[in-house]
Every structure is written in structure tokens, then in C-alpha cells.
Amino acid sequence: MSESERSAKLEVSGVSMSYVRDRRRRLVLDRLSLNVMAGEFVTLIGPSGSGKSTLFRLIGGVERPDEGSIRISGREIAGERGHISYMPQQASLFPWMSVAGNISSALTTAGVGAKEAAALASQWLERIGLGDVAKEYPHVLSGGMQQRVSFLRALLMPRDVMCLDEPFAALDALTRAEMQAWLLGLWEAERRSVLFVTHSIEEALTLSDRIYVLSRAPARVLREIRIPFPRPRRADVWKEPEFVRLKEEVLELLQKGAEADHAL
Amino acid sequence: MDNNIWPRRALLPVLTLVGFVLLWQACCALFKVDPWILPAPSSIARNMWEDAPRLSGQLWFTLRLALKGLGLGIAFGVAAALLFHLIPGVRAALSPLIIITQNIPLIALGPLLIVWFGFGILPKLILLVLVCFFPVAWSMLAGLGQAEPHLREYLSMIGATRWEVLRRLELPASLPSFFTGLKMTATYSVTAVIVAEWLGASDGIGHYLVLKSKGYDTAGVFSAIICIVALALAFYGLAALLEKLAIRWRPARRGAAQGGRGA
Structure with missing residues (x-):
């Protein structure tokens, strides 16, 4: 090779x-x-x-x-x-999960433990300036903000x-x-x-x-x-x-x- | 906001209802209608007041039976919806049977069940479950299949398991339809329990209704009807309240632009 x-x-x-x-x-x-x-x-x-x-x-x-x-x-x-981790054209956030929950649930699919996934999600949301909406439902976010969350979700998946x-x-x-x-x-x-x-x-x-x-x-x-x-x-x-x-x-x-x- | 609008929206229907009762009372007094044909609202109210201990006892009995049947019906309905959704072929195989059970008149089915299972609680519960499970099963099944395609695509792209798709997407997406079915079932269950008691029981509002109608005590019959309607309304209200508590993610009162589509 x-x-x-x-x-x-x-x-x-x-x-x-x-x-x-x-x-x-x-x-x-x-x-x-x-x-x-x-x-x-x-x-x-x-x-x-x-x-x-x-x-x-x-x-x-x-x-x-x-x-x-x-x-x-x-x-x-x-x-x-x-x-792979994936970021689609539509943000595709789950409306019934909190912003942080959307990220951490995707991480658990990739094999991250639930506790660690939740910690990573809140830590990174803080880091990109979305810490105060972490517990809100995604519909409160603008289109651009939803895409940031969607990108973060893809970035954090260990793939x-x-x-x-x-x-x-x-x-x-x-x-x-x-x-x-x-x-x-x-x-x-x-x-x-x-x-x-x-x-x-x-x-x-x-x-x-x-x-x-x-x-x-x-x-x-x-x-x-x-x-x-x-x-x-x-x-x-x-x-x-x-x-x-x-x-x-x-x-x-x-x-x-x-x-x-x-x-x- | 909600509290300000509610009384104004309720005002018109309440006025209609009050007007209707007053008209009824006036007609009974004016045309001197025999009380065994149509009792005046005032005499129904008096009957309810005088018979209150007995009525409330019967109502309590009916309520417990309805709740048991409703609980079992919902459990069977949810289980059936999941089974039909998860195992292909089961739906096609079983739907004719299920449709048939929904088309047999209760009045015909009740006596048969009593012949087969006696006068105990079992035939009544079977009747209730047969009535209650169908709206829940069918609307939930529709909801499970209607989950947003782009969310489904996202989950398959990241390699989510079948269980994760069910728990994270299909079950929450089916909740609005589930509650539509639940609200229907909640009111059906009251009607069904009355039929069950009518056919064979020694207690309950349905039994009270039979006694009163056989004795031409029309005021008593109306008292029973009022209890039944109140019970059905209470069940519906409870289901609507549960829906509000369970589905909190929808943007408040604005069109369902982002979240779930309206039912």
C-alpha cells in the first residue's frame, strides 16, 4: 500500500x-x-x-x-x-427533542455513552454560543442556528x-x-x-x-x-x-x- | 393569553345551552306535558338531587368499569398498532378480522358474549376492549407511518437501529394521531359500558337506566342520560388534557410550520 x-x-x-x-x-x-x-x-x-x-x-x-x-x-x-456522520440539506432536528437532546441522541447512536454524550453536547453548545437555548425545542431557533446545531451534531459524532x-x-x-x-x-x-x-x-x-x-x-x-x-x-x-x-x-x-x- | 380568550369562546355555546333548557322548561309548563312523556328540567334536577346517593354509587360503578375497559382497550390498541407496524404482513393478514369485529352491532354481540362468558365482568370487558382498541390502533398506526421522510432518511444515513428509529422518530411522531384516537375512544367507551350494563348487570348507570325506563320514570331516565353525557365529556376532557401535557414541542398556536403537522 x-x-x-x-x-x-x-x-x-x-x-x-x-x-x-x-x-x-x-x-x-x-x-x-x-x-x-x-x-x-x-x-x-x-x-x-x-x-x-x-x-x-x-x-x-x-x-x-x-x-x-x-x-x-x-x-x-x-x-x-x-x-459516517451526516448533515443533510434540511436541518432535520427532531422537533420533540431539546437542542442538546438532538445532539446527544445522535452521539449515542455512534456509540458514545449517554452521560458523556450529554456533557459533550452542552459543552459544545456553550462553545458555539448556543448554551442558553440548549434546553429549548429546536423550533425556537432560526434557520441558520438550526444548521449550526445540525453541523455540530455531525462534527461531534466520532465517525x-x-x-x-x-x-x-x-x-x-x-x-x-x-x-x-x-x-x-x-x-x-x-x-x-x-x-x-x-x-x-x-x-x-x-x-x-x-x-x-x-x-x-x-x-x-x-x-x-x-x-x-x-x-x-x-x-x-x-x-x-x-x-x-x-x-x-x-x-x-x-x-x-x-x-x-x-x-x- | 389563553385565559382571556377562553371565556369569550365558551360564552356562545353556554348561552345556547341555557336558552335551550329555559325553552324546554317553558314548553313543559305552557303545554302541561305529562312528566312520564317529557319531564321539565326542574323535575329532572329534583329527581337527581333526591336520588343523588344512589346515582353517585351507580356512576362510580360505571366509571370503574369504563376505566378498566378503556385501559385494556388502549393497551391492546397500542400493542396492535406496534405489531402491525413492525411486522409486515400481520396487518394484511388480520385486518379483515378486525374490520369484521367493528361491524357487528354491540346489541348483537353483547348477548352472545354473555352466553359464552356468563354474567361476570369478563364479557363486559371483552365488549369494551373490542370497542376501545380500534380507534387507538388505527390512528396510531397511521401516525407511525407518517413520520417525516427527511428525518427517517437522516436516521438511516447515520446508521440508527430499528429500535432507535421507533423510539426517536416514529413513536413521538405518532403521538398526535394517537391522541386523536384516544379522544374518540374515550367517548366510545362510555357508550359501550352503558350497553354492557344494559345487557346484564346488577349495578351501574346502564342498569339504573333499564330500571327507570321499565318503570316509566322518565325523570330517572333523563337523570341517567345526564350522568352518561357528563362522564363522556369528562373522559374527553381528560384525554385532551393528557394530549396537551404530552405534546409540548409544537410551537404555540401558530400554524404547524416547523413541528408536527396538525391532525
């Missing part, structure tokens, strides 16, 4: 997946390969309906790929649940890979920028292995170490781009000329992908 393979937290190799819809088999993922190294922030960007959510369901073990392998920390986990599925898509532009800066700060302090999905090129360039640009369905990797900006990253990195160049590159790739699709 080479050095790079040893420190890969998530390795997806040659994964294909298809669904039968209207009696026709539709290929959603076409021999897709990607990886996330330890402590790396990797983003998938692609047009809507390019099968990113399908990929997440495969990594989560909710579904099994037609072919290919999915490894987490070197172990094959295709079709096995319970190896090797965090999967974030368009977590800021439902937020308004201002809240979204705020959340990106907040997440950047928290993630850079913790350095977890993250697989992130977004539609926003700026978001991908601001947050990631590496991005994979995906084609339309069936999804293939069009290009893998290493983001050169140093860490800790400033939230105004978008002012760099290199940022603009990369944005153009990604945009062009996505447009070309769309054109190729029309040409068919």
Missing part, C-alpha cells in the same frame, strides 16, 4: 449505480472514483440531478452500488451503515468521515456567507475528513482543499482541482485573482458538460 492510500479516510473506486424508472434502466453513477484524505475538506460540485445524493446514500450504506468498492479507513463498507449534503442551500445569501465563515473556523480547528456537496462554485472554492467537478448524469469526474489557498483561510479569499480564474475554469467545465448533454 502506498503512503497516500494509507491515509485515505474515504475511497470510492469504480462505483456505478443505476435505477429502473419507467421500466428503463438509468445509469446514475458511471465508474466514479474519488477519495478524501485524513483531515481533508473535499467538495463535489456538479449540475443538479448529477447523482450526488445517490453517492451519499451509497457511502452511508443505505444502498448498495451495482459495482465498485467503497472503503472507509481502508475497510470495505459498501451496503454497511453506521460509518471517520463527515458527509455534508448541500447544508446551506436553503439559507438566504447573508446567512449563507455567515455560515460559511463560521464552518470554516470550526472545521479548521478540528480538521475532520469532510465530503461536501454544493451547487455554489464560490462556496466550493472558499471551503475546500480539493474539488471534484462532476458531469451530468450518469456522473463521471470531469476534473479534480486542488485549491491552492493557504490555511487558515480568510473568508474574503474570493478577492484573489486566482479565485476568479478557478471559478471561470469550473464554470466552463460545468457549461461544457451541459452542452455535451444537449448535443446528445
Whole structure:
């Protein structure tokens, strides 16, 4: 095993997946390969309906790929649940549990003892400035605050890979920028292995170490781009000329992908 | 806020009720209706006052029987809902039988149960359970299946066990439907217990009702009816109160935007 393979937290190799819809088999993922190294922030960007959510369901073990392998920390986990932590697009907090209870119950699912889970939840809620709503029901929180709780819930689960599925898509532009800066700060302090999905090129360039640009369905990797900006990253990195160049590159790739699709 | 609005909302129905009673009293006096056909509200009240010790004893007996049946019915209802929900196939296999039990008239079923199980408490309890378990089972079953899909998806993505999905998502999500069923069952149980006592009992409001109607003591019959209605209302109120205590996570009085959908 080479050095790079040893420190890969998530390795997806040659994964294909298809669904039968209207009696026709539709290929959603076409021999897709990607990886996330330890402590790396990797983003998938692609047009809507390019099968990113399908990929997440495969990594989560909710579904099994037609072919290919999915490894987490070197172990094959295709079709096995319970190896990732997850932050969905909607905050998905349980309305009948307190804010702290939402976090601690998720931790117990990941095998943390009940006492320790409760202590961690209250300690971290304090740390992100939500200590005084820890015992409230989630509906008292704004959309952005709910997403913070949802992110914290994913961050604290002791799992090797965090999967974030368009977590800021439902937020308004201002809240979204705020959340990106907040997440950047928290993630850079913790350095977890993250697989992130977004539609926003700026978001991908601001947050990631590496991005994979995906084609339309069936999804293939069009290009893998290493983001050169140093860490800790400033939230105004978008002012760099290199940022603009990369944005153009990604945009062009996505447009070309769309054109190729029309040409068919 | 709640305390200010409540009396105003209650004012209209209370006025209607008072008006109705006054009209009734006036008609009885005006047309000199025979008391064995329709007694005036005042004579019903007098009858209730004079017969209070006996009525309250009978009411207590009925109340205990209704509570026993209701408790058993709820237990069976919840158990059935969980069984149907957790084990696929059971629902399809058993629903015809259950629908049939719900379509046999109580008046027909009661005597049969007495033939099979005698005059003791057992046939009455069976009758009550058959009536009470159905609304609870059916509404709770619907609630268990209606849990928010994105919460279900979240739990499967983090690898929650079947038990965790049930406890953390499906059971709390089914509570509003469960209480809808409970409120129905609470009032049905009173009707059912009266039928059970009517068919064969030596005590209870249902038995009192039989005696009074056979003796053409219409004021006594109305006294029994008032007790029965009061009991049913009290049961409903208790169920509604329990619902309020159990479901506290819904945002107060604003549309169910974030939390559970309204029933």
C-alpha cells in the first residue's frame, strides 16, 4: 500500500449505480472514483440531478452500488451503515427533542455513552454560543442556528468521515456567507475528513482543499482541482485573482458538460 | 393569553345551552306535558338531587368499569398498532378480522358474549376492549407511518437501529394521531359500558337506566342520560388534557410550520 492510500479516510473506486424508472434502466453513477484524505475538506460540485445524493446514500450504506468498492479507513463498507456522520440539506432536528437532546441522541447512536454524550453536547453548545437555548425545542431557533446545531451534531459524532449534503442551500445569501465563515473556523480547528456537496462554485472554492467537478448524469469526474489557498483561510479569499480564474475554469467545465448533454 | 380568550369562546355555546333548557322548561309548563312523556328540567334536577346517593354509587360503578375497559382497550390498541407496524404482513393478514369485529352491532354481540362468558365482568370487558382498541390502533398506526421522510432518511444515513428509529422518530411522531384516537375512544367507551350494563348487570348507570325506563320514570331516565353525557365529556376532557401535557414541542398556536403537522 502506498503512503497516500494509507491515509485515505474515504475511497470510492469504480462505483456505478443505476435505477429502473419507467421500466428503463438509468445509469446514475458511471465508474466514479474519488477519495478524501485524513483531515481533508473535499467538495463535489456538479449540475443538479448529477447523482450526488445517490453517492451519499451509497457511502452511508443505505444502498448498495451495482459495482465498485467503497472503503472507509481502508475497510470495505459498501451496503454497511453506521460509518459516517451526516448533515443533510434540511436541518432535520427532531422537533420533540431539546437542542442538546438532538445532539446527544445522535452521539449515542455512534456509540458514545449517554452521560458523556450529554456533557459533550452542552459543552459544545456553550462553545458555539448556543448554551442558553440548549434546553429549548429546536423550533425556537432560526434557520441558520438550526444548521449550526445540525453541523455540530455531525462534527461531534466520532465517525471517520463527515458527509455534508448541500447544508446551506436553503439559507438566504447573508446567512449563507455567515455560515460559511463560521464552518470554516470550526472545521479548521478540528480538521475532520469532510465530503461536501454544493451547487455554489464560490462556496466550493472558499471551503475546500480539493474539488471534484462532476458531469451530468450518469456522473463521471470531469476534473479534480486542488485549491491552492493557504490555511487558515480568510473568508474574503474570493478577492484573489486566482479565485476568479478557478471559478471561470469550473464554470466552463460545468457549461461544457451541459452542452455535451444537449448535443446528445 | 389563553385565559382571556377562553371565556369569550365558551360564552356562545353556554348561552345556547341555557336558552335551550329555559325553552324546554317553558314548553313543559305552557303545554302541561305529562312528566312520564317529557319531564321539565326542574323535575329532572329534583329527581337527581333526591336520588343523588344512589346515582353517585351507580356512576362510580360505571366509571370503574369504563376505566378498566378503556385501559385494556388502549393497551391492546397500542400493542396492535406496534405489531402491525413492525411486522409486515400481520396487518394484511388480520385486518379483515378486525374490520369484521367493528361491524357487528354491540346489541348483537353483547348477548352472545354473555352466553359464552356468563354474567361476570369478563364479557363486559371483552365488549369494551373490542370497542376501545380500534380507534387507538388505527390512528396510531397511521401516525407511525407518517413520520417525516427527511428525518427517517437522516436516521438511516447515520446508521440508527430499528429500535432507535421507533423510539426517536416514529413513536413521538405518532403521538398526535394517537391522541386523536384516544379522544374518540374515550367517548366510545362510555357508550359501550352503558350497553354492557344494559345487557346484564346488577349495578351501574346502564342498569339504573333499564330500571327507570321499565318503570316509566322518565325523570330517572333523563337523570341517567345526564350522568352518561357528563362522564363522556369528562373522559374527553381528560384525554385532551393528557394530549396537551404530552405534546409540548409544537410551537404555540401558530400554524404547524416547523413541528408536527396538525391532525
